[in-house]
Structures are given as structure tokens and as C-alpha cells.
């Protein structure tokens with residue numbers, strides 16, 4: 089029988105010998121505030137990828153009829169955190185989203201009936217979920233790719249045109265990273281959007297994800313930002329419209 093992490097096959101590369109994030113950027117990006125304001129004022133016009141729309145439609149009925157409050161686990165990788173969060177929250181339906189079929193396929197059979205794994209682009213998925221009237225009670229973003237070069241700001245969650253769609257889903261949000269700058273920027277972007285965020289160093293006695301296990305095992309410091317977006321909220325700095 090599958091354990092609470094699903095049947096994820098052990099991967100020696102995930103055990104713990106990784107280099108800390110290296111960047112020429114030592115603090116929050118100087119363009120961050122302007123970028124966040126620009127994106128909140130003029131949300132993404134990017135067409136929704138067909139594969140994400142199909143993946144969304146494939147679970148729409150199930151989610152709508154389930155009725156339990158929703159927990160989102162965006163950038164879920166193999167879905168280890170999705171399964172753990174589901175085991176900890178039997179009264180919630182947990183939706184893990186990742187674009188990588190390779191990572192998701194490592195999960196094996198689902199270990200419970202209160203979580204789903206979806207292969208989709210997170211930004212597109214957030215917009216579709218919002219349009220469908222779904223709202224997050226909690227939203228985890230665990231170790232998104234750091235994109236540490238200064239020129240990669242737009243690829244970070246808070247620097248992307250998808251940031252408003254993330255905020256529109258609401259809920260208690262938690263982002264974790266082994267790069268302090270990423271967490272501080274996320275916190276600052278939330279503040280620009282009118283929310284109060286709290287970031288801190290933390291230790292992970294029981295890793296929630298494979299990357300968390302690898303980073304902790306490699307002696308990295310782990311950082312997190314938490315913020316209550318509330319329910320049915322919209323960013324206050326600029327009204328965000330979903331398509």
C-alpha cells in the first residue's frame with residue numbers, strides 16, 4: 089500500500105549534495121515594484137495553453153462535485169508534498185500542479201482519495217481555476233525554480249504576469265525557497281499588492297518535498313514567506329482582471 093508520500097521512487101540525486109543558489113543579485117531586484125505594478129495593472133493576455141485547458145477540464149467535474157475546501161500545491165514536482173498535505177488534511181481536497189510529466193510520473197499510484205495531480209502550467213491553471221469560481225483555502229508554492237540571474241526576474245512567480253492570478257485565488261499562502269532573495273522579493277511583491285506578508289528562516293524536521301529534503305541535507309538555509317490573502321480577494325494595489 090502506498091505511504092502518505094505516494095509511491096515515489098527514491099532518487100539518489102535528491103539525497104543532498106546540492107550547491108546553494110548563486111547570483112550576482114544580493115537583494116531585492118530594483119525593478120521589482122515597477123514590474124509588479126505593471127503586471128497587476130495589465131494582466132497576462134497570453135492565450136491559455138491547450139494542454140492546460142484539457143487538464144483543467146479533466147478534473148473540473150471532480151473538483152466541483154467534491155465540495156471540500158481546496159488546497160493548491162503549485163510547482164508540486166513529484167507530488168510528495170501534495171500527498172503529505174492530503175494525509176494531514178482529510179477534510180480538504182489538495183490539487184498538485186506541475187508542468188513536468190517526468191516528475192509527476194514518479195509519483196506512482198495516488199495514496200489517498202483527497203488529492204489530485206495535474207500536469208499543467210501553473211499560471212494558466214490559476215486563471216482557469218479563478219474563472220471557474222474556485223478559491224484556495226491554502227496555497228503552497230514550494231521551491232519554485234529560483235531563476236537567479238537579474239535578467240530572469242520575469243520568470244520568478246512574483247515578477248511574472250501570472251502573479252495577479254495567484255493572488256486572485258486567495259487563501260493562506262506559503263512560499264518556500266533556499267534562496268533568501270526570492271522569499272524577500274515575494275514578500276515585497278505581496279506588500280506592493282497591498283497584503284501583509286511575513287518571511288522567516290525556518291528548519292524542516294520533516295521535509296515536505298524532495299527538494300526540501302535535498303536542500304536541508306546539503307546544509308542550506310531554508311526560507312519561507314507566509315501571508316493571508318483572505319477569500320475572494322483581489323489585489324488592492326491595482327484591480328486584477330482575469331480573462
Ligand SMILES: C[S@@+](CC[C@H](N)C(=O)[O-])C[C@H]1O[C@@H](n2cnc3c(N)ncnc32)[C@H](O)[C@@H]1O
Pocket residue numbers: 162163164165166185186187188191208209210211230231232233297298299300
Ligand atoms: C525546483 S522544482 C520543486 C518541485 C517540488 N515543489 C519540490 O520541492 O520538490 C520546481 C518545479 O516547478 C515546475 N515548474 C516550473 N515552471 C512551471 C510552470 N510554469 N507550471 C508548472 N510547473 C512548473 C518544474 O517542473 C519543477 O517540478
